[in-house]
Amino acid sequence: MRTVPNDLFVYLGLFAVLFSGLIAFYTIVPQNYGPRPQKPHIIIIMADDVGRNDVGFYGSGQIPTPSIDALAYNGIILDRFYTQCSCTPSRAALLTGQYPIRLGMQGLPIRAGENKSLPLDVVTMPQYLKRLGYKTHLVGKWHLGYAHIEDTPLQRGFDSHFGYWNGFVGYFNYTAVYELANDTMVKGFDLFDGVVPAWQERGKYATDLFTHKAMKIIDEHNSEKPLFLVLAHLAGHTGEDGVELGVPDVAQAETRFSFIKNPKRRLYADIVSRLDDSVGQIVEKLDEKNLLDNSIILFLSDNGAQTIGVYENSGSNWPLRGLKLTEFEGGIRAPAAIYSPLFHQKGYVSKELIHITDFLPTFYAAAGGNLEYLGKIDGVNQWEVLSQQKPGKRDEILVNFNEIDNVSAIIMGQYKLVQGRLAFPEYGDYHGDSGRNPEDPPYNFTAVLSKNINQQNRNKIESLRNQTDLSWCRGEKNQPLIDCTEGCLFNLESDPCETTNIIQEEKIIAGKLLGRLFEFSQILVPQQVAIFDPESNPEFYNGTWCTWLDPQFCPKTI
């Protein structure tokens, strides 16, 4: 007969000693931080195609965004924050800390059925954070490729993904489209829980559905682990057909925003105001779960608004020049604010240059990671700049170098050089609602003052709003468009609205910026080019867009 080995009792004994030791340790150490982890929870809430003048904290009162504004006034308003000029490049830059020219992603956003993706050898923000013990979740938009299973979020560092793979979907039916050259629309369902189509969620309003999923993640999060949550909303992009401005109750939106002249913008205002409700609910949920005190919340838009043209949402970058898909300020100087009770200084406007690539090293540093492990990135660690209001560490931003459109732009200090002819010249004009019309209601301070997290008084809020107000710089609409084929140089400090080309006056500065652009052209990876792959057609896969080059995950149904 076998006896229980004595060793087992020895182990059990040891375990008991260790265990009581641990208990003793935890009772002796003061519980200042309660059960919270040392590493901060990181929450990124990304809006889609929402312009600087569509939120309240840059001076407009037209669309009520009290929850986003409260984060801004009680955190840091990023006044000179820059993204890429469209969805895919911005998201690639955010997740990799690299300029899209290193990834071949400096061109147009990925369209449905195109075999393009974030290069597989690049490590992503969630992958880095996982190494530091984070649980990583993505809710909402991906837009970095899905031809192969390896391209999808669960293989790129996220423990979970609930959302869509394409650039946009219907606000209620989650249909994504590809428009063929002969105007035929190829349509398919694009809403997945991991890789499983989430048919059962059809009919629910996207903003609410994604908010609900994000809140569930926060609710179920084990608070001993640090949380990394990206909530990438569909709002305020147009929906399925590229025209839809999906709101749950059109009549209600019309009434509520009847003071807005443009009927499309009334719907858009409703979309953005619901996006704001989402932000409020996420903040409340974090608070309820006692995670808020140890959280960093970043709110940003992926690029400027698309006031007119393809996927026009009637958003506004006013008073800035240009729209999404342009290298002008309206396309790239996106709204952003960052909030954290961990900041030593809060409630101010940061005029430091901050680029979307900076958040990878910034958050990695905030999480205590060793930056040497990040390899070759373009992002700059801004953690001390943000948390301690130290002087900025970035003097230059490569806006883009698009070798196919032959447009490039760079910012250095107060100067910006744009070279080339815009692919969409009419997008380079001044568009967008000022939100400061006589019929617009005054800013609702009460709504912000009543937010739980708000610690600022009315006067402070007014002063912050004044500091971000750029009304003074607006240029004339329909002035002859500046042709930058020979190069345009702008002084962003005295002329943030890019009204005056000073390249003839400042040839030496222009030469310096051109030289830097040339250097970037030398490291550029040619942009990925792909055409619609007919094999991707949802009609083969029970009506869904799916990983068509990995058929085992995507069996053909016809």
Ligand SMILES: *[C@@H]1O[C@H](CO)[C@@H](O)[C@H](O)[C@H]1NC(C)=O
């Ligand atoms: C898809 O893209 C990958 C990576 O660029 C390439 O290796 C592959 O040949 C492409 N497949 C098809 C079917 O286009």
Ligand SMILES: *[C@@H]1O[C@H](CO)[C@@H](O)[C@H](O)[C@H]1NC(C)=O
């Ligand atoms: C989805 O909704 C959009 C916007 O209402 C509509 O144009 C489209 O026809 C719908 N698509 C499907 C497949 O039902």
Ligand SMILES: *[C@@H]1O[C@H](CO)[C@@H](O)[C@H](O)[C@H]1NC(C)=O
């Ligand atoms: C449009 O083009 C697609 C693919 O070439 C073809 O299958 C379809 O029949 C065409 N539709 C029309 C209306 O011509």
Ligand SMILES: *[C@@H]1O[C@H](CO)[C@@H](O)[C@H](O)[C@H]1NC(C)=O
């Ligand atoms: C301002 O916001 C408060 C709180 O949300 C709300 O009760 C009030 O009706 C708003 N005032 C106006 C004029 O809309």
Ligand SMILES: *[C@@H]1O[C@H](CO)[C@@H](O)[C@H](O)[C@H]1NC(C)=O
């Ligand atoms: C903000 O600007 C307005 C208009 O210039 C001015 O009347 C007001 O006093 C300013 N408020 C603060 C707090 O700076």
Ligand SMILES: *[C@@H]1O[C@H](CO)[C@@H](O)[C@H](O)[C@H]1NC(C)=O
């Ligand atoms: C790109 O533009 C520059 C000047 O703007 C011009 O010299 C060059 O020839 C253009 N290249 C192509 C490929 O069009």
Ligand SMILES: *[C@@H]1O[C@H](CO)[C@@H](O)[C@H](O)[C@H]1NC(C)=O
């Ligand atoms: C096929 O699509 C329908 C919705 O059109 C859905 O109800 C059904 O569950 C899908 N079948 C499979 C096997 O996924």
